[in-house]
Amino acid sequence: RDENKADFGDLLFWPTWTMRHDESYRKLWAERFSCLLADEFQDTNRCQYLWLEALTRDHHELFVVGDDAQSIYGWRGANIGFIRNFCREFPNARMIALEQNFRSTGHILDAANAVIARDSGRLDKKLYTTSGQGRPIDIIRCTGAEHEAQTIVTQITQRAMAGMPYDSMALLYRYNYLSRKVEEELIRAHIPYELVNDTAFWQRATIKDALAFLSLSTRPDEWQSNDAFRRVVNVPTRGVGPKAMARIEEKAAETGFSLFAAAEALTEKATSKAGQKLRAFLDAIREIECHPDIRLAARLQMGCEMTGYAEKLRSEGEKGQVAFENLAELYDLAQGFESVEELLDHAALGSLPKADQGLGCVRLSTIHAAKGLEFEHVYLMGWEDGAFPSTTNTDQGEERRLAYVALTRAKRRAVITWVGYRYGQETAPSPFLSDFPASA
Secondary structure: OOOOOOOHHHHHHHHHHHHHHOHHHHHHHHOOOOOEEEOOHHHOOHHHHHHHHHHHOOOOOEEEOOOHHHOOOHHHOOOOHHHHOHHHHOOOOOOOOOOEOOOOOHHHHHHHHHHHOOOOOOOOOOOEOOOOOOOOOEEEEEOOHHHHHHHHHHHHHHHHHOOOOHHHEEEEEOOHHHHHHHHHHHHHOOOOEEEOOOOOHHHOHHHHHHHHHHHHHHOOOOHHHHHHHHHHOOOOOOOOOHHHHHHHHHHHHHHOOOHHHHHHHHOOOOOOHHHHHHHHHHHHHHHHHOOOOOOHHHHHHHHHHHOOHHHHHHOOHHHHHHHHHHHHHHHHHHOOOOOHHHHHHHHHHHOOOOOOOOOOOEEEEEHHHHOOOOEEEEEEOOOEOEOOOEOOOOOHHHHHHHHHHHHOOEEEEEEEEEEOEEOOEEOOEOHHHHHOOOOO
């Protein structure tokens, strides 16, 4: 308000608030429109609904388009009740069900209809197609995450060799951390891929931070560690701003020290709060350096814990939980490497930009980010009980709708994979699979 600026939420809130408190203002705008159409109505939040109601209060000429079975954004404010109760709120309304699907085959739609049928309160609608039943859905049990990734990439390779373009294939998953092992296999197989609305595993900030702690604790006195030092010296915040960093850079240039060693020299007798925080960080890195023989996964974990980085993630709620899931993937991956150098070299290779990004690439995406997209062949991974449906989502109906969205991204063929063991724990198949009709 002081800067006379508005973010997206403000642009929704303030006009709505004003129309509800100033009738002349409401009429000024409402009279400019004789009818309104609202698309993607299943994603409407309360503010948007009140805005539409205020603009159509006099003439009731409101046409909304949406699919309650694709309402998957409750976690960011969407309220499925607005589309499901529309005819109750507007008694003269009429619902027109568009049930013919022009995208997917019959087997895919049969499975999607069966899953969504158990979402209580849904609007009465059942998809059908005149395009034929097509191929039944493949459900593959894999022994573990690596076997799952290898199975998916093998199938992608076989289909590519049969003439199927890479960009007609997609891999969808409930959580983005699941993509890491498949990315590894795609890199090994020299298959181009693109992450939709996401950052590749090796380019994620959490992964880069953890590797920086590892690199810095391996060779703190060498110039090669300077980039790692710059990345994490103030993560979490410990008062090392631009001015403090400039003094460290100047000291390093004068002495020929690494930035780490220069910071040690400057904080040798530090008394200020910021100086003591920086010194504690430097001491933690030195302590980790004294344990060169421990396994890489343990060393990575020490770096995150002893520097306060893990504590920072714990304070960030859901965002921090996602970061920890990515770190768990990194720790698991690190077990396959003998030395820090091997792991860092591998990470550098995985961070290289992909050539022809978006052209002839297999798409990797969370199910949420894939909404609205469609592909000839879709792989749906990680369909295990407890993961999908997710036990962390209190709205289990939304998990069903998410499965419905995932299945209906496929036009011709859908392959579902689940693993018997993930992260060392025995798992069971997703209960959604038992909803599928036998013919699907």
